[in-house]
Every structure is written in structure tokens, then in C-alpha cells.
Amino acid sequence: MEVGQMQRRLVDYTKSLFMEGFLDGQFLQLQQLQDESNPDFVVEVVSLFFDDSEKLLNDLTMALDQPNVDFKKVDAHVHQLKGSSSSIGAQRVKNACIAFRNFCEEQNIEACLRCLQQVKQEYYLVKNKLETLFRLEQQIVAAGGSIPLMEMGL
Amino acid sequence: MGMATEAQFHVLAVDDSLIDRKLIERLLKTSSYHVTAVDSGSKALEFLGLNGSHEDGQRNPSPASVSLDEDQHQQDVEVNLIITDYCMPGMTGYDLLRRIKGSSSFKDIPVVIMSSENIPSRINRCLEDGAEEFFLKPVQLSDVNKLRPHLMKGRSKEMQQNISKRKGMEEILTPDRTRTRYNELEVV
Numbered sequence: 001m002e003v004g005q006m007q008r009r010l011v012d013y014t015k016s017l018f019m020e021g022f023l024d025g026q027f028l029q030l031q032q033l034q035d036e037s038n039p040d041f042v043v044e045v046v047s048l049f050f051d052d053s054e055k056l057l058n059d060l061t062m063a064l065d066q067p068n069v070d071f072k073k074v075d076a077h078v079h080q081l082k083g084s085s086s087s088i089g090a091q092r093v094k095n096a097c098i099a100f101r102n103f104c105e106e107q108n109i110e111a112c113l114r115c116l117q118q119v120k121q122e123y124y125l126v127k128n129k130l131e132t133l134f135r136l137e138q139q140i141v142a143a144g145g146s147i148p149l150m151e152m153g154l
Numbered sequence: 155m156g157m158a159t160e161a162q163f164h165v166l167a168v169d170d171s172l173i174d175r176k177l178i179e180r181l182l183k184t185s186s187y188h189v190t191a192v193d194s195g196s197k198a199l200e201f202l203g204l205n206g207s208h209e210d211g212q213r214n215p216s217p218a219s220v221s222l223d224e225d226q227h228q229q230d231v232e233v234n235l236i237i238t239d240y241c242m243p244g245m246t247g248y249d250l251l252r253r254i255k256g257s258s259s260f261k262d263i264p265v266v267i268m269s270s271e272n273i274p275s276r277i278n279r280c281l282e283d284g285a286e287e288f289f290l291k292p293v294q295l296s297d298v299n300k301l302r303p304h305l306m307k308g309r310s311k312e313m314q315q316n317i318s319k320r321k322g323m324e325e326i327l328t329p330d331r332t333r334t335r336y337n338e339l340e341v342v
Contacts, residue, residue: 026292033180033295041180048173079241083270084173087292 003145010136011148017133022126027089028150046130049088053123056081060116064109074112075104081119092122163305164231167191168198168238168250169268174291178237178268181298190231195238195245199253202233202260233263234305239291240269240276248280255284262311264304268293 001009017023034041056077063074082097100115137147165187169175175191182189192198236254238247245253247267254260267280270291277288286304289297 029292029294030177033177033184038180045173045176048176052173079270080171083171083291086270087171087173087177089292 003140003143006136006140006143007145007148010133010140011150013133013136014150017129021091022129023089024091025089026086030088031149043134046088046134049084049090050127052084053081053093053127057116057120057123060119064113064116069107069109069112071104071107071112075101078104078119090123090126093119093126096122162186162188163234163309164188164190165301166198166201166233166236168193168195168236168242168247170194170239170242174239174268178293181293181295182237184295185298185301187301190233195242195247195250195253198236198238198250201231203231204253204257204260233260234308235264235266235301237266237268237289237301240267240280241271248276248283251280251283251285262308264301264308266301266304 014023030042030045060074060077060081063070063077078097078100082094082101085091085093085097096115096119100112100119103111103115140147165182167175167178167182167189169178169191170193172193175193179189179191190201192201236250238250240247247269251265251267254263254265261284264286265284266287266289267285268289268291269276272290280288287297287300
């Protein structure tokens with residue numbers, strides 16, 4: 001595949017992620033902050049997000065598995081996950097966290113467990129999508145091409 | 155303007171989230187600010203030289219970082235603006251704001267609060283208690299652009315204080331020529 005084709009494929013793939021709600025405008029902001037002096041900025045921030053999220057999801061699983069669930073603690077973890085997903089533009093994860101927090105407030109254990117499943121699902125989906133996106137970018141760079149910047153107007 | 159080349163503005167960023175620290179640092183550096191990022195309010199106070207419940211600074215500040223109205227102690231480093239997250243364990247951003255505004259040495263440093271939660275009573279309380287701006291997270295480049303006027307105001311205030319100090323001195327030395335000299339010093 002030649003570079004032009006790869007670039008078109010990347011643009012189409014990125015567009016689909018926005019259309020399907022996996023990513024929002026904040027992700028574009030991250031891309032705009034990347035330049036020659038910080039060429040890996042997006043990958044670095046997203047990697048931090050992956051590490052942070054996996055730890056939080058483990059903590060949440062444990063916290064909800066307790067005989068007496070500490071809902072304040074659960075809420076604190078979800079708040080953190082909501083914040084970090086919002087900061088990188090992982091919209092569906094963020095929205096799942098918002099729903100989750102409402103049930104924490106209600107101290108509804110069953111609903112919280114369902115929310116946790118939902119958040120996990122959204123997280124693994126967006127992780128997969130972003131890893132694919134980064135792979136496509138790497139292929140372009142390896143072939144000597146440059147990464148096309150997305151326009152805000154999509 | 156007839157000013158000499160300015161040093162970069164130095165912003166102290168405070169956030170317990172590593173991701174948000176990385177983000178705000180990048181946003182600020184993109185705007186050509188010098189950045190120090192810490193993960194708590196207490197570390198921020200430590201960095202400024204404000205320890206514990208009383209104010210004490212170290213004994214050897216550089217001349218450039220001595221604050222003008224100082225009698226007790228000096229700033230360890232020059233900080234031109236503090237931007238802090240609201241929700242942090244231990245000391246919240248609001249607590250930090252109160253500490254800064256309650257300090258004779260640091261009360262004039264502009265403070266900006268960031269929060270992921272849009273709670274009007276929270277926002278109003280911060281603004282009423284001295285915060286210059288309140289940004290909703292995720293913070294954007296357009297938000298960071300709003301910092302410049304606050305930084306410029308701080309710098310021109312410093313310069314005004316320098317000018318009036320000089321003027322005061324000249325009134326003692328050459329009372330007849332004060333007005334002329336002041337006009338020559340006038341910065342447009």
C-alpha cells in the first residue's frame with residue numbers, strides 16, 4: 001500500500017471513531033499539541049491513560065467485591081476515571097463513568113456492578129481502537145509519510 | 155513599548171492527576187511559559203517557600219525574586235501565576251487559594267482554579283475569594299490564552315512600583331525637575 005492510500009485509510013478510520021462517539025474534540029486538542037519538539041505527545045498521554053485506567057478498573061472491581069461496599073471510595077475511583085477519559089477525549093468511557101457515579105450516589109450495588117461492566121467494555125473498545133490508530137500512524141511514518149492532521153470540521 | 159526583553163513568565167501548576175499535569179504542562183509550554191508542575195497543594199506551598207502554618211522562606215533568594223513590599227521573608231523563586239485543580243486529596247485547590255491570598259508575600263500572585271465539575275456555588279466561591287479565573291476541564295488552549303492579561307497586569311504592576319519608587323527618590327534629590335524626569339521615564 002502506498003503512502004497516500006495509508007493516509008486516506010487513517011483519516012477514514014479516525015473519522016469513524018468520531019462518528020461512533022469513541023472520541024470527541026478533546027482528542028483533536030491533544031493532536032494539536034503534538035509537534036516536532038513533542039512528536040510522541042499523544043501516544044505518551046494515551047499510554048498514561050491506559051495504565052491509569054487499568055489500575056482504576058482493578059481497584060473498582062475489588063471495591064465492589066467487598067461485603068460492605070465503600071461507595072465513597074468507589075465514587076472517588078470513578079471520578080478519577082471520568083476525569084482522565086475526559087482529558088484524552090474518550091467520550092464513551094467518560095459517559096459510562098457519569099452514569100456510574102449516579103448509581104454510586106444512590107448506593108445501588110447491582111446497578112454499580114452493571115456500570116462497571118459497561119465501563120470496562122467501553123474502555124477495552126477504545127483501547128483497541130486507539131492502538132489500531134497508532135499502528136496506522138506508525139505504518140505511514142515508517143513508509144516515509146507524514147500524519148495528516150484532522151480538521152475540526154471533520 | 156520601551157521595555158527591555160522580559161524573562162519568561164513562570165507558572166506553577168498543581169494537579170494530583172498525572173495525565174492532567176502532563177496536559178497542562180504542554181498547554182502552558184506551547185504558550186511559551188516556563189512551567190513547574192507539582193502534584194499537591196502542600197508541595198506547591200513548599201515550592202513557594204511557605205511551610206507549615208507560619209510563613210518562612212529560605213535565607214538566600216536571588217535579587218530578582220525579592221518581592222517589593224517584603225518585610226518578613228522573600229519568595230524562593232519567582233512565580234507569576236498559579237493554576238490549580240480544585241479536587242485534590244488533602245489540600246483542595248480552594249484551600250491553596252486561601253493560603254496564597256492570606257500570605258503577605260504571595261497574595262498578589264494570580265491564582266486560577268480548574269475543575270471537571272460545573273458547580274456554580276463552587277465557582278462563585280473561588281472567584282469571590284480571589285481566584286482570577288475558573289476553567290472547566292478539560293482545559294483548552296483558548297483557556298490558557300486567557301492567562302496572559304493576568305500575567306501582564308502583574309508585570310506592569312511590578313514596573314509601576316519600580317517607577318514610583320524611582321520617582322519618590324527623585325523628589326528628594328531634585329524637587330524642581332520631578333515632572334520632567336517622570337515624563338522621560340514614562341513607558342508607553
